[in-house]
Amino acid sequence: MDLNDQQISGLIVRVENVMYVPHLDTPKDKSFAFVYFITVKNNAKVTVTIKGRKWVVREADGECTVVEGAGVVGETPTIEPGGEFTYNSYHVVQHESEVQGALFGTTESGGLFSVRIPDFKLRIPFSGA
Template identity: 45%
Template sequence: MRFEELPGLSVSVDQVVYLPHMMAPPDKPHPFAYYLSIHNASEETVTIVGRKWIVKDDSGGTLVVEGDGVVGHTPVLQPGQTFSYNSYHVISEPSIAHGTFFGQTDEGTPVYVRIPEFKMELPE
């Protein structure tokens, strides 16, 4: 299956927040919440069916996370609609995340939209 970029479909990183009070595993003790919005300014109805995240830390380590839907949902975005949500990453050191959402138009065309890169930096 070949995915194509859909003009007018975009993602914004609305906020990234360090949450030291959240529980996290000892090997990745730094939790960050991120808030994203998927905007559909195209003329197509799009269903978001999957995602892929790439998280790279300052030491060169890379984590790839793939899955179905978005936070347990497969949002349907009509033209002009936005889907906003939040989730989190836990990291061991300062990291950069970016990714891709995968979708399908009502006509069955597989589409994708890039998730802009954002930094998760530990407070000093």
């Protein structure tokens, strides 16, 4: 997206839940998995299509991972006025982290937009050994 991206009044993104999921398979260098649930609610007057997303995951040790790509969870959902789209995905980390994100897309008239995803934290539970 470029500097002409618009913000669409009434397009709302909520982080519904973030859960530590210890039983998921993870790589050795990123051994903590978190599943997050996102809802995009379209209270705007125009139909929108989500075309991409970008995540920035900042771990407590200073490592920063940027994840971006087409659509969300393999889809490019079209959301009509009054509609919503809910999905879940995950991040794997080695340390507690802060996550920022955004969704990008087009309106029914071809305009470009971006919308921020509320920041959230990935907090590793204390094992209490």
